[in-house]
Amino acid sequence: MFSFKALKHLDWTLLAVVLALAVIGVFFIHSASYQLRLATGVRFSHRQAVWLGLGLILYFLLAAVDYRKLIYFAYPLLGLAVIMLALIIVAGEARLGARRWLQVWGLNVQPSEIAKLFLVMALARYLSERFPERWRWSYSLVACLIALVPAALILRQPDLGTALVFVPIALGMIFLAGARLKHLIVLLLILLILLPVFWFTLRDYQRTRLLVFANPDLDPLGAGYTVIQSKIAIGSGGLHGKGWLGGTQNMLSFLPERQTDFIFSVVAEEWGFLGSAALLGLFSVLICRLFVIAHRCRDLGGRLLAAGGMILISTHVIVNVGMAMGLLPATGLPLPFISYGGTVTVAMFSVMGLCQSVYAHRYWHLY
Amino acid sequence: MKPTRFDLRLNLVFFLIAAMGAVLMGSLWYMQIVRGEEYQRLATTNRIRLIRLSAPRGIIYDRHGEILADNRPGFDVVVNLPEVEDRRRLVEKLGEILDLPAARIESRLDTFRERPFEPVTVASDIGILKATILEEMNPELGGVQVVVNPVRNYPAGSGLAHLLGYVGQISPRELERLVEDGYRAQDDIGKIGVEAVYDRELRGTAGGEQVQVTARGFRDRLLSRRPARAGNNLHLTIDLRAQTILEELMDGYTGSAVAVDPVRGDIMAMVSNPSFDPNLMVRPVDDRYVSELFASPGSPMLNRALAGEYPPGSIFKPVVALAALEFSGITPSRTYDCGGIFSLGSVSFRCWREGGHGRIDLSEALKRSCNVYFYRLGLETGVDGIEAASRRLGLGQRIGIELGGERPGLVPGREWKRSAIGEGWYPGDTVNLSIGQGFITVTPIQAAWLAAVIAREGTPARFRLVSAVSSPEGKRLEEFDPVPATAAGFSRPAWAELRKSLLRAVAEPGGTAHGISDPAISIAGKTGTAQVAGPPGKGTHSWFVGMAPADDPEVVVAVILEHAGRGSEHAAPLAGRFLAGYLVP
Numbered sequence: 001m002f003s004f005k006a007l008k009h010l011d012w013t014l015l016a017v018v019l020a021l022a023v024i025g026v027f028f029i030h031s032a033s034y035q036l037r038l039a040t041g042v043r044f045s046h047r048q049a050v051w052l053g054l055g056l057i058l059y060f061l062l063a064a065v066d067y068r069k070l071i072y073f074a075y076p077l078l079g080l081a082v083i084m085l086a087l088i089i090v091a092g093e094a095r096l097g098a099r100r101w102l103q104v105w106g107l108n109v110q111p112s113e114i115a116k117l118f119l120v121m122a123l124a125r126y127l128s129e130r131f132p133e134r135w136r137w138s139y140s141l142v143a144c145l146i147a148l149v150p151a152a153l154i155l156r157q158p159d160l161g162t163a164l165v166f167v168p169i170a171l172g173m174i175f176l177a178g179a180r181l182k183h184l185i186v187l188l189l190i191l192l193i194l195l196p197v198f199w200f201t202l203r204d205y206q207r208t209r210l211l212v213f214a215n216p217d218l219d220p221l222g223a224g225y226t227v228i229q230s231k232i233a234i235g236s237g238g239l240h241g242k243g244w245l246g247g248t249q250n251m252l253s254f255l256p257e258r259q260t261d262f263i264f265s266v267v268a269e270e271w272g273f274l275g276s277a278a279l280l281g282l283f284s285v286l287i288c289r290l291f292v293i294a295h296r297c298r299d300l301g302g303r304l305l306a307a308g309g310m311i312l313i314s315t316h317v318i319v320n321v322g323m324a325m326g327l328l329p330a331t332g333l334p335l336p337f338i339s340y341g342g343t344v345t346v347a348m349f350s351v352m353g354l355c356q357s358v359y360a361h362r363y364w365h366l367y
Numbered sequence: 368m369k370p371t372r373f374d375l376r377l378n379l380v381f382f383l384i385a386a387m388g389a390v391l392m393g394s395l396w397y398m399q400i401v402r403g404e405e406y407q408r409l410a411t412t413n414r415i416r417l418i419r420l421s422a423p424r425g426i427i428y429d430r431h432g433e434i435l436a437d438n439r440p441g442f443d444v445v446v447n448l449p450e451v452e453d454r455r456r457l458v459e460k461l462g463e464i465l466d467l468p469a470a471r472i473e474s475r476l477d478t479f480r481e482r483p484f485e486p487v488t489v490a491s492d493i494g495i496l497k498a499t500i501l502e503e504m505n506p507e508l509g510g511v512q513v514v515v516n517p518v519r520n521y522p523a524g525s526g527l528a529h530l531l532g533y534v535g536q537i538s539p540r541e542l543e544r545l546v547e548d549g550y551r552a553q554d555d556i557g558k559i560g561v562e563a564v565y566d567r568e569l570r571g572t573a574g575g576e577q578v579q580v581t582a583r584g585f586r587d588r589l590l591s592r593r594p595a596r597a598g599n600n601l602h603l604t605i606d607l608r609a610q611t612i613l614e615e616l617m618d619g620y621t622g623s624a625v626a627v628d629p630v631r632g633d634i635m636a637m638v639s640n641p642s643f644d645p646n647l648m649v650r651p652v653d654d655r656y657v658s659e660l661f662a663s664p665g666s667p668m669l670n671r672a673l674a675g676e677y678p679p680g681s682i683f684k685p686v687v688a689l690a691a692l693e694f695s696g697i698t699p700s701r702t703y704d705c706g707g708i709f710s711l712g713s714v715s716f717r718c719w720r721e722g723g724h725g726r727i728d729l730s731e732a733l734k735r736s737c738n739v740y741f742y743r744l745g746l747e748t749g750v751d752g753i754e755a756a757s758r759r760l761g762l763g764q765r766i767g768i769e770l771g772g773e774r775p776g777l778v779p780g781r782e783w784k785r786s787a788i789g790e791g792w793y794p795g796d797t798v799n800l801s802i803g804q805g806f807i808t809v810t811p812i813q814a815a816w817l818a819a820v821i822a823r824e825g826t827p828a829r830f831r832l833v834s835a836v837s838s839p840e841g842k843r844l845e846e847f848d849p850v851p852a853t854a855a856g857f858s859r860p861a862w863a864e865l866r867k868s869l870l871r872a873v874a875e876p877g878g879t880a881h882g883i884s885d886p887a888i889s890i891a892g893k894t895g896t897a898q899v900a901g902p903p904g905k906g907t908h909s910w911f912v913g914m915a916p917a918d919d920p921e922v923v924v925a926v927i928l929e930h931a932g933r934g935s936e937h938a939a940p941l942a943g944r945f946l947a948g949y950l951v952p
Contacts, residue, residue: 040543040546040551176373234395234398234406235402235407235409236406268399273399276395280391294377295374303373317388322391325395
């Protein structure tokens with residue numbers, strides 16, 4: 001099933017950019033978790049380096065397999081993710097608060113991150129297989145339902161931020177697959193109508209969480225405080241920054257969640273505008289490469305895979321950076337390749353592996 | 368080539384993304400370059416701190432709502448280093464008031480050198496007297512604060528120490544494992560016992576305060592506050608009244624005693640002696656107490672009820688009796704002659720009664736605990752039958768109490784001996800096994816289980832310790848119902864014969880436990896006097912397993928007193944006094 005000959009046709013720019021981002025991530029996780037390490041002794045950057053390695057292995061394995069074979073497994077894989085998400089709700093019922101982790105062989109796995117990856121694959125398969133029926137209602141509707149099941153389960157955790165990522169991915173891919181615009185607009189309206197219905201199925205403490213999302217001032221110790229401190233961190237970075245390990249907002253522990261959701265603030269504080277703009281530049285190159293891969297591919301499944309990957313990465317970058325700058329509500333989305341986290345890192349590398357496979361196997365239909 | 372619809376739509380999506388990226392880049396420019404200096408000023412004068420408020424642990428109750436573990440206010444001494452003017456004088460003064468060597472205070476102050484703004488806890492739980500003195504001297508000693516924090520308190524003291532366990536500051540290794548579950552340095556965590564097993568229920572959720580501080584780090588103004596949420600409460604099956612009676616009776620003995628309600632499987636009391644004071648483990652003022660405990664020859668840290676593996680002696684005879692009735696077609700009317708001595712080849716085994724018991728049947732042999740009868744019965748049944756019956760009665764395996772540290776005991780057999788010792792099984796081994804000597808060991812909780820199985824004729828409820836979990840407001844979150852155990856099997860007549868014989872052992876003159884017969888309650892039970900391998904001069908272990916009221920037992924009890932002498936003279940009277948004290952108001 002693996003054909004390493006395909007690796008000769010790799011998009012090396014894509015690989016180089018992803019690697020550069022991930023290495024920058026390890027360095028800034030070291031900086032951001034410096035105080036936490038002194039307090040707990042846990043070396044977060046070492047752990048992240050292990051996941052980087054693991055992600056890289058998966059990246060090459062996936063790139064070596066024809067993506068047409070990979071999408072073939074999309075449905076059972078998404079089913080597996082849905083089962084894991086359901087398990088979390090069952091296992092987490094006894095405890096208060098949100099529960100997003102599942103213990104698998106002693107490792108904490110975050111199924112919602114895995115679900116994003118499998119959703120892109122499942123939609124690519126469904127939308128390309130049923131392409132001849134694209135003018136039908138059922139085409140868009142079923143695709144939406146495929147996304148809705150995991151999204152609803154994630155919303156129950158509750159993790160509104162991650163659930164909302166499913167919306168641009170699903171709608172974007174349905175749009176790109178050639179569905180009728182009328183259908184898309186109606187689906188969007190239905191989604192808006194469904195939101196209040198869902199509200200009443202939530203528990204009290206879950207509603208409080210969502211209210212805080214809408215209005216951070218309700219929770220000045222959590223989200224509100226974080227946003228203020230994050231803006232100070234970014235702004236005070238200035239042009240050149242305070243130097244790696246030199247950020248006062250970071251080192252004096254003013255910033256909560258700084259090795260995960262707010263790591264961009266650490267980069268901006270310590271590397272300044274030059275460094276953080278360069279980081280956004282790297283993400284731009286990455287997104288451009290995915291755009292080119294989607295363009296060059298001549299088969300709908302591959303196009304949708306690459307375009308889905310592009311939407312997934314850009315949504316994360318835009319929401320995460322926007323939230324660090326206080327432009328968007330703090331919802332807790334990681335910055336791909338930079339934020340600390342095992343599942344998310346491995347999942348993002350896998351998405352890139354899929355896109356790389358699309359690129360590497362682009363000539364095969366000629367043979 | 369004309370662009371396809373896919374290409375057109377892809378371009379549209381891409382331009383949308385690019386537009387949002389441009390907005391981000393613009394904002395970044397605006398924040399860092401245009402307003403950079405303003406933000407830099409904010410950063411250097413940042414005066415907002417988050418202070419973690421630790422959550423009170425959930426309370427542990429007994430079955431009637433008596434408190435077994437709660438929290439009391441403890442006074443901690445906290446130093447804010449940026450406020451300290453004269454560090455040497457501060458250390459000197461603190462040492463004087465707190466009665467601590469200066470070097471120790473210095474080393475505490477240096478713990479968080481990397482975080483100069485963090486307040487440092489120099490001493491914890493100093494007592495109200497010293498706290499008052501410090502509060503009065505505070506203006507003189509800049510930078511010192513007395514903070515009230517909840518401290519775990521065990522009103523019952525050493526009695527339930529093994530069962531409840533205790534909490535202590537989280538260790539670096541524990542922290543590494545648990546940091547992603549929200550544990551932080553200086554948090555308390557359950558170390559052993561119920562406190563450890565149910566830590567996640569009990570610990571609660573820490574809160575926080577957002578505080579504005581002065582330029583020197585002094586607390587200026589409270590901006591907002593999220594109170595800590597207390598942990599959930601646990602309701603144990605322990606009955607504090609039963610526990611107290613049993614503790615008082617066990618005082619002075621080394622050993623263990625367990626009392627259980629066999630119908631619901633509720634563990635009512637559990638004693639392991641010697642013990643320790645868990646209150647001294649929570650905030651060890653004196654490290655010597657802890658190190659002496661761990662080094663003590665009496666192993667006070669060992670929970671003997673679960674981890675003490677003892678030869679059962681004659682309390683094993685009911686197991687042999689059940690094996691004989693079940694596997695070898697022997698009836699209760701089978702008689703053997705006891706002449707006080709039994710010879711097997713060239714080796715002779717003695718009965719405990721010189722001159723013997725004469726010709727007796729099974730019930731009489733159990734009542735009088737005749738060794739020779741059981742030597743012969745055991746040989747006729749065979750080791751395989753005895754081994755099978757033992758396992759069906761729960762010996763040689765953990766009962767499964769949710770406490771950790773439970774030992775399985777040992778049921779020997781042919782296969783075990785071949786692999787563990789490398790020898791075949793000899794008839795002499797069967798003779799020893801028949802009176803609960805030789806290789807076999809049981810734990811006190813297994814002995815209590817054996818009593819419960821007999822009391823319920825093979826179908827007791829599984830032993831348990833926690834009956835419910837409730838929220839800090841007192842709302843029941845979870846209720847655990849008794850769970851029936853897998854039936855042990857054996858025939859009804861066999862159970863009836865056994866229970867009748869154990870009742871006769873107490874009720875009839877000549878029974879080994881007749882000394883504890885009490886007109887107010889009917890007790891059934893079996894004594895045991897277990898010989899111990901090891902240094903000569905050490906006395907036998909004194910055992911008793913029993914139940915009351917005999918016709919429909921509400922309580923079963925197992926008692927072992929190490930090296931105390933005969934079962935009939937020590938363990939049985941103790942158990943009798945407990946049953947009478949608990950059941951007869």
